[in-house]
Amino acid sequence: MRIKSRLHVLDKHLFHAVARAHWPGGEQILPPLSRAADNSLLWAGFAAGFALSGHPRLRRAATRGMLAIGLASPLVNLVGKQIFGRNRPSPVNLPLARLLAMPTSASFPSGHSASAAAFATAVAMEAPGLVAAPVAVVAAAVCFSRVYTGVHYPGDVLAGAGVGVATGLLTWRLWPRPRPAAGEGEGEGEGQAEPIEPA
Template sequence: MEISILNTIQHMRTPILDTIMCVITKLGNAGIIWILLTVILLILPKTRRTGVILMLALCVDVVLCNGILKNLVGRIRPFDVNTSIQLLVARPHDYSFPSGHTAASFTAAMALYLAGENKMWKPALVLAVLIAFSRLYLYVHYPTDILGGIITGCIAAYIGYRVEEGVFSRLKWKQ
């Protein structure tokens, strides 16, 4: 069933969408967009607490997603099942479940939400959804990989938020 969903998405492909989806997915490569946002938030005194929450959440995400779940589940990628697909991005060599791009993106969006960043979390959520969809469009993840990434990201964000709240808030970050 998941391959059929991916194949249906392939019918949407156009040269313009191919370019757009490749750019969107690159924003999520190695979580770079979220790491840059974290650095900016950490530098600015007014947003330092949010930066700490985001940093902690992204660290938890890396451990959960890339350190534990991908290796535990060991799911092969859809392009290895349907070899007729022409990939538009470099072939990922790690396992498929959960989607790391999606997990990092939803970690960031949820961490911003939990930190009370009302102006930032909504655009971050839109970008997270676009990055997640790009992974399906590019045929590098199954829909359940995306769902797993969303769940993993939300859990990582919550843990990062609780750690900051329980431990680091005692340092009384100046806002």
């Protein structure tokens, strides 16, 4: 219990350090980004772009990413939040300019962070680095935005992201990458890593 109490205090200290800070451009970028990730619409947009690209690897990344969210979201929102029932942070003394409407659901774990990490992990397993890296940066920004806007403690975000990474990796078990047919060389067939020319 003493360790749990100390972690709770540390979590609150980190929350106030972030949520009360003034980061250049933060108020203009992070709240809209956080809202864009509501109901995983941001990730659905990425997936749609990948699916329409015509590249097999990106189509697989889109499918795997949405599969990962489909696992992470109910696990966090329907199971985790019901079990832990943690209260949201208090909005008192936080900069009103960047506060989002406080969600009514429990705070722990963060559903936005779970979906972001799930999608980014799944995309990293399929897409080339030039595609996966920006997705990972956006996912990290969404996670950070949940603390910066005052709707989640850092511990909520870390727990949600952990669930997201785990479910992203789990998709490999549920949907393994197809093996190339006999006689196909490296980079041939949809199951191999064909090159993608940069735009």
